[in-house]
Structure formats: structure tokens, C-alpha cells
Amino acid sequence: MTESVASLSKLRRRLARIEGVRSRDVCARLTTGCAAVDGWLGGGLSRGRLHEVMAAERGDAGSVAGFAAMLALRAGAGRPLLWLRTEAAERRCGRLYATGLGELGLDAGAVLVGLVADDAALLKAANDAARCAGVGALLVECWGDPACLDLTATRRLMLAAEASGVTVLLLRMAAAESPSAADTRWRVAAAPSVPLADGTPAGAPGHPAFEIELLRRRAGPAGITWRVEWNRERRTFQQPAGAAVSGAVLPVAAG
Amino acid sequence: MGREGVPYAVIEKVKGAHRLYAVDPAAAGLGIAPGMTLADARARVPDLAAFDHAPHDDHVWLERLADGCARYTPWVTLDAPDGLVLDVTGCVHLFASETALAADAAARFDRLGVAVGHAFAGNPDAARALARYRPSGASEDEAVRRLPVAALGLDGEATLALKRAGLKTVGDVVVRPLSAIAARFGGDAATRVRRIVGAADSPLSPRMVKPPLHVERRFAEPVARTDYALAVLGDLMAEAVARLAEDQEGGRRFVARFFRTDGLVQRLAVETGRPSRDVALVLRLFRERIDALADPIDPGFGFDLVRLDIPVAERLDAAQLRLEGGAVAEAELAALIDRLSTRLGRGRVRRFAPRDRHLPEQAEFTLPAVEAAPPAAWPVPEAGEPPLRPIHLFDPPQPIDSVVAGVPDGPPAKFRWRRTLHEVARAEGPERIAAPWWTPREAPTRDYYRVEDRRGRRLWIFRHGLFEDGRPMPNWYVHGVFA
Numbered sequence: 001m002t003e004s005v006a007s008l009s010k011l012r013r014r015l016a017r018i019e020g021v022r023s024r025d026v027c028a029r030l031t032t033g034c035a036a037v038d039g040w041l042g043g044g045l046s047r048g049r050l051h052e053v054m055a056a057e058r059g060d061a062g063s064v065a066g067f068a069a070m071l072a073l074r075a076g077a078g079r080p081l082l083w084l085r086t087e088a089a090e091r092r093c094g095r096l097y098a099t100g101l102g103e104l105g106l107d108a109g110a111v112l113v114g115l116v117a118d119d120a121a122l123l124k125a126a127n128d129a130a131r132c133a134g135v136g137a138l139l140v141e142c143w144g145d146p147a148c149l150d151l152t153a154t155r156r157l158m159l160a161a162e163a164s165g166v167t168v169l170l171l172r173m174a175a176a177e178s179p180s181a182a183d184t185r186w187r188v189a190a191a192p193s194v195p196l197a198d199g200t201p202a203g204a205p206g207h208p209a210f211e212i213e214l215l216r217r218r219a220g221p222a223g224i225t226w227r228v229e230w231n232r233e234r235r236t237f238q239q240p241a242g243a244a245v246s247g248a249v250l251p252v253a254a255g
Numbered sequence: 256m257g258r259e260g261v262p263y264a265v266i267e268k269v270k271g272a273h274r275l276y277a278v279d280p281a282a283a284g285l286g287i288a289p290g291m292t293l294a295d296a297r298a299r300v301p302d303l304a305a306f307d308h309a310p311h312d313d314h315v316w317l318e319r320l321a322d323g324c325a326r327y328t329p330w331v332t333l334d335a336p337d338g339l340v341l342d343v344t345g346c347v348h349l350f351a352s353e354t355a356l357a358a359d360a361a362a363r364f365d366r367l368g369v370a371v372g373h374a375f376a377g378n379p380d381a382a383r384a385l386a387r388y389r390p391s392g393a394s395e396d397e398a399v400r401r402l403p404v405a406a407l408g409l410d411g412e413a414t415l416a417l418k419r420a421g422l423k424t425v426g427d428v429v430v431r432p433l434s435a436i437a438a439r440f441g442g443d444a445a446t447r448v449r450r451i452v453g454a455a456d457s458p459l460s461p462r463m464v465k466p467p468l469h470v471e472r473r474f475a476e477p478v479a480r481t482d483y484a485l486a487v488l489g490d491l492m493a494e495a496v497a498r499l500a501e502d503q504e505g506g507r508r509f510v511a512r513f514f515r516t517d518g519l520v521q522r523l524a525v526e527t528g529r530p531s532r533d534v535a536l537v538l539r540l541f542r543e544r545i546d547a548l549a550d551p552i553d554p555g556f557g558f559d560l561v562r563l564d565i566p567v568a569e570r571l572d573a574a575q576l577r578l579e580g581g582a583v584a585e586a587e588l589a590a591l592i593d594r595l596s597t598r599l600g601r602g603r604v605r606r607f608a609p610r611d612r613h614l615p616e617q618a619e620f621t622l623p624a625v626e627a628a629p630p631a632a633w634p635v636p637e638a639g640e641p642p643l644r645p646i647h648l649f650d651p652p653q654p655i656d657s658v659v660a661g662v663p664d665g666p667p668a669k670f671r672w673r674r675t676l677h678e679v680a681r682a683e684g685p686e687r688i689a690a691p692w693w694t695p696r697e698a699p700t701r702d703y704y705r706v707e708d709r710r711g712r713r714l715w716i717f718r719h720g721l722f723e724d725g726r727p728m729p730n731w732y733v734h735g736v737f738a
Contacts, residue, residue: 065738066646099634100647
């Protein structure tokens with residue numbers, strides 16, 4: 001048993017050398033700030049890679065955008081953020097409101113929005129942007145299941161991101177799961193917020209809270225759900241106060 | 256400037272005291288004069304309005320007026336702080352006479368609200384002095400002799416010395432031997448006297464606006480192939496860049512024109528966010544522009560002229576070109592913005608800027624990312640508070656129906672939006688946002704509520720109008736979606 005494990009890791013290293021890709025362990029990590037999530041992810045999300053964020057339902061588009069914006073804020077390191085959207089996404093989800101992004105802790109003046117006509121143009125622009133090291137984080141938002149967003153396209157985005165070190169977040173609203181070369185895939189849904197304890201009138205909505213599910217992960221187990229809340233002052237995710245940790249189904253057979 | 260009928264003055268700070276720099280005719284009529292302190296002036300005229308002296312703005316305004324005077328002659332010089340000298344030799348024939356030219360200029364200035372005094376003379380110094388001092392005289396010569404010595408433009412000491420010596424007008428000085436004048440009051444005085452009477456030349460350096468850079472290539476035989484014409488564009492770019500480098504400038508806007516033998520012109524324009532001397536970068540932008548054209552460039556029977564203009568150029572030192580570390584990343588981002596703006600359109604890549612307005616949809620605006628960001632002060636959210644503004648805004652707000660309100664003035668308990676029923680679990684509000692009072696139409700007041708439904712979705716909804724007896728029920732709308 002141990003021999004097969006040893007030879008398996010030797011084979012992996014040989015493959016990595018052949019592929020010429022940097023080893024996953026050496027990759028810098030983007031922490032979420034929430035210990036449970038970071039622990040599971042082995043330190044956090046990988047920087048300079050492609051990550052996919054999907055909406056659980058059509059009505060969760062706001063939560064997906066918010067979650068992605070928060071991750072991008074943590075990934076950005078002070079550099080401007082580029083948000084590419086298709087016209088379809090802009091029509092259905094509404095236009096981005098920079099004051100609202102500022103309320104989440106982002107620097108509203110450092111957000112650039114690019115509006116493209118269709119999904120093919122979106123991919124082309126995303127590839128160009130992913131190669132630009134001056135971008136702090138790139139968010140690519142589309143609506144539906146475009147045919148051109150297939151395994152090859154996501155692999156090309158991933159390679160561009162690896163070359164430049166830009167973290168790319170692909171936001172897919174109203175889409176079904178499809179094969180993708182993304183490092184991690186998340187499904188985000190809105191979750192009831194924890195009422196604030198101090199001063200604010202009882203019954204007011206509290207800090208943004210999400211239910212995030214790690215659907216897929218390239219090198220490791222997945223399938224676990226967390227409930228997190230965003231702390232604007234510290235710009236981190238945290239466990240909502242007083243809520244029970246919801247650990248969902250763990251995969252039966254470890255990898 | 257100022258309200259109608261209220262006298263006003265322009266003030267500046269001189270040695271800690273506010274003194275009047277200039278006064279309007281109404282104030283002058285009431286006994287106020289430049290040089291007075293503001294306190295004295297206000298004692299005489301209590302409702303005197305005061306504006307700060309802005310010499311830079313005045314200079315810019317004078318330059319604009321000088322630009323306008325280019326219609327009369329290309330030889331225009333600024334006579335700071337409030338004068339212009341035009342050399343109209345050979346230009347008067349465009350008008351019936353000198354008087355007609357002066358009348359035309361006066362009429363134009365009058366339309367701008369600028370009062371002008373003018374004078375014609377055989378040399379610039381005399382003209383300058385005559386326009387300012389307006390001595391009477393049958394001929395130009397006589398008028399010049401009647402000018403006070405202050406018109407010579409010497410410094411205060413020399414003018415005072417001339418007055419003390421009993422020389423009050425230019426005529427007094429001219430009759431004295433110039434060597435004596437030079438010995439006693441300095442060579443400068445003598446030169447100015449000679450210039451003002453026309454005995455010596457006064458150099459006048461015109462304000463020539465530099466024509467925009469352009470390079471062109473003509474072909475002896477028309478070129479029928481588009482790719483060859485584009486290669487020539489590359490050569491022209493290299494030539495233009497060499498000339499830009501001489502002037503230490505970089506181009507911001509580049510326009511290429513391809514002239515066909517049959518008279519049609521194909522025009523391509525690209526712009527960069529920062530001044531650039533990079534041939535490869537600009538050619539890449541041109542290629543993006545060509546790819547984005549609806550129809551490919553059609554040479555027809557051939558091009559016989561290719562021309563490159565650089566209408567907008569800005570200073571670009573060699574020092575700015577030396578990039579290190581973070582500056583490289585910034586330059587890369589600027590190049591990316593240029594490329595995307597060229598491909599998608601200038602208005603499709605945008606950045607945000609705040610605006611001081613009540614209505615949420617007007618509280619910010621977007622501008623093209625190629626334009627530099629103005630310094631902006633975004634509102635700072637209060638610590639510990641949840642987000643008060645949504646991250647998505649609907650334009651126009653989306654109507655919701657089947658509203659079941661708990662309390663008529665309060666937030667709804669249930670509502671239907673986009674075919675989904677939302678049951679409100681939490682709500683906060685109302686935040687009352689009224690239309691600005693200066694809008695002519697009476698727009699209803701909006702009461703905004705932050706609501707969260709049982710599922711956790713947070714929305715920003717508002718009631719459009721107040722709940723009053725006798726009026727129809729106001730409508731509800733979803734304006735935005737929170738994270």
C-alpha cells in the first residue's frame with residue numbers, strides 16, 4: 001500500500017516536470033480569512049489561477065457578484081480591478097454600483113468595468129486582460145451557458161493567468177456545471193444574515209452572509225459547504241456569530 | 256460675474272491685507288479704486304462683492320482671446336496682464352479700413368462681455384502705450400509725445416527719476432539729447448524712447464501656436480494593396496516618433512488617412528491614455544481598429560497618399576520612459592485599457608467617479624477609462640454598519656407587484672418580483688430620498704427599505720410616493736440588489 005502511494009507521488013512529480021507547470025505547493029495562497037475554509041483549502045485559494053463562481057439560483061446573482069468582489073479585493077493587493085461583463089449580464093443583473101462596492105470595502109475609484117457585446121468578445125478580452133500583470137484581479141461575468149466557454153477556453157485563461165500571476169474569477173450566473181479547467185469551483189447562495197447586536201434597530205439585515213459550497217477542486221477533496229459572513233472593517237470572511245458551523249457531506253473515499 | 260446691479264471688486268492679498276486689484280465700473284463710480292484695502296472699500300460700499308484674484312485663470316483667458324484674434328493676423332503677442340498687440344501690416348485690406356477692423360474686433364469682444372480700448376500705431380511700443388493711456392493728439396506722433404513717461408515701461412525708480420527731473424511726458428524726453436538721457440537714467444531708458452518714437456525696431460515675438468505634427472508619403476504610382484499601405488503607415492509612425500522625441504513629447508491621439516485616387520479618404524483614429532512614443536504599441540492599436548471596422552479597407556483603384564497626423568501630443572520626458580517595478584505594471588495596465596478601448600469602443604471601458612447628488616442613480620457617473628481619473632472623494636461607510644447601498648443598481652428601477660404591507664407606512668411583508676414570491680424576514684428603513692427641490696417637475700419622494708427575505712436575499716426597494724388618503728396607492732420598485 002505504501003509502495004503504491006510512493007510510486008504515485010513519484011509519477012505525479014514526473015508528470016509535473018513534463019508539463020512544465022509550477023508545483024501547486026509553491027503557489028501563493030489567497031486566504032479568505034475564515035479559518036475553517038482556509039484550513040480545508042490548504043492555506044487558501046491559489047493566486048494567479050482561474051477560479052469559477054456559480055450562482056445557486058438566478059436570484060443569487062447579487063451574492064455571487066459580492067462574493068467575487070470580496071475575493072478580488074483580497075487578491076488585488078491595491079492594484080486596479082477589471083470587471084468584464086457581457087451586455088446580457090448587465091441587462092439582467094443591473095449595472096454595477098460603485099458606491100455599493102465601496103460599502104463592501106473596495107476602492108471604488110480603482111474599479112474598471114468593460115462591457116462587451118457577446119461571449120466570444122468576452123473571452124478575447126479576458127485573455128488579453130489575464131496576460132496583463134498590472135491588473136490586480138480580473139472578474140469575468142457572463143450569463144447562461146455559452147458554447148464557447150468550454151474546456152479549451154478555460155484552459156487558455158488558466159495558462160494566461162499562470163503566466164502573469166493575475167487571479168481570474170469567472171462568474172457564471174444561471175449556468176449549469178460544465179467541464180472546466182478552473183482550479184476551484186464554488187456555488188454561492190445568499191444566506192440569512194445575523195442580526196446585529198449593537199444599537200441598530202432589531203430586525204435590520206446584518207452583514208452580508210453567504211452559503212458557499214466548494215463544488216470542485218483540482219487537487220484535493222471537495223463537496224463541503226460553509227456559511228460565512230463578510231467583515232468590511234477587517235476585509236475578511238468570518239464565521240457568523242452564534243451560527244452553528246454547517247459542515248455538509250464529506251466525500252466518503254479520500255483521494 | 257456677481258449678481259446684477261451689485262458692485263464687485265477683485266481682491267488680492269498684499270502683505271497680509273486684502274487690497275483691491277480691480278473694480279467694476281459700478282464700484283468705480285461709487286468712489287472705490289484699486290489699491291484700497293477691502294475694509295476701507297466695504298466701509299464706503301457695504302454690499303461690495305469680492306472675488307479672489309486668479310492670475311493664472313486671467314492669463315489663460317487672455318490666451319484664449321489671443322487665439323480668437325488670429326482671425327485678424329497670425330502675429331499676435333500677449334501684453335500681460337490685460338493687453339494684446341496685433342501686427343496688422345498687410346492684413347488691413349481684408350477690412351475696409353483700420354477703423355473697420357477695430358470696430359469688428361470691438362464688436363466681438365463686446366459680445367464676450369470684454370470692454371476694450373484700442374489704438375493703431377507704426378510700432379508696437381507706441382501702440383501699446385496709446386491704447387492704455389489714450390492721449391489726445393491730431394496725429395500719432397503728437398499723441399506719442401503727449402504720453403506720460405510711465406508709458407515707457409521703465410521700472411518705478413527710473414520713472415520717478417524722470418519725473419523728478421521735470422520730464423513729465425515722452426515729448427519732454429525726446430527733445431533732450433539721447434546720450435544725456437542714457438548717461439543719467441540708463442541705457443534702457445534711451446532704447447525705449449527710441450523705440451516708442453519709431454527710431455529703433457522693437458522686436459515682437461508672436462505667439463505662434465505649433466501646428467500639429469504630420470507626416471505623409473506620396474506614391475508616384477497608386478498602391479492597390481492595403482497591406483503595403485499599412486506597412487507604409489509603420490514607416491510614417493517611425494518618422495513621427497523621431498520628431499516627437501526631438502520635442503520631448505509623446506502622442507495621445509493618432510489619425511491615419513489613406514487617400515484614394517478617386518478622392519475617397521479612409522480615416523482611422525486611435526488614442527492612448529498616456530503619451531506614447533512606442534511605434535509597436537500604436538501600430539497594434541491601429542490593427543485593432545482595422546479589425547473592428549465593419550468593412551475592410553477598400554483600396555479602390557489605389558491609394559496615392561498616406562498621411563499620419565498627431566493632433567494631441569503631451570510632454571513625455573526621457574525620465575518618464577525609464578520604468579521600474581510598479582511603474583511597469585501601471586504602464587501595462589494603461590496599454591491594456593488602450594487596446595480594449597480601441598477594440599470595444601471608447602465608452603465601453605469605464606471607471607467610476609462620485610457626484611454630490613441625492614438620487615442614488617445620479618450619485619455617481621462613469622467616464623471612459625482612457626481619460627485620467629479626477630481626484631475623487633468617495634463616501635466613507637460608517638464602521639460596524641452593514642452595507643447601506645447595493646452593488647447592483649437597476650436602471651430603470653424594476654416594478655414589483657402583489658405587495659402585502661404590514662403597516663401602510665412600513666416595508667412590505669411579502670412581494671412578488673420576477674415571478675418569485677419574497678417573504679420579508681428583516682427590513683430596515685425608511686430612508687427618505689426626495690428629488691431635489693430645484694427640479695421643475697414634482698417628483699414623488701422615495702422611501703427606501705433594505706429588506707432581506709427568508710432565503711437571505713437582500714434587496715433595496717422603495718415606495719414611490721407617500722401613502723396619503725385620497726391618492727392612489729403608490730407603487731413599489733426594486734432599485735438594487737445587495738451582496
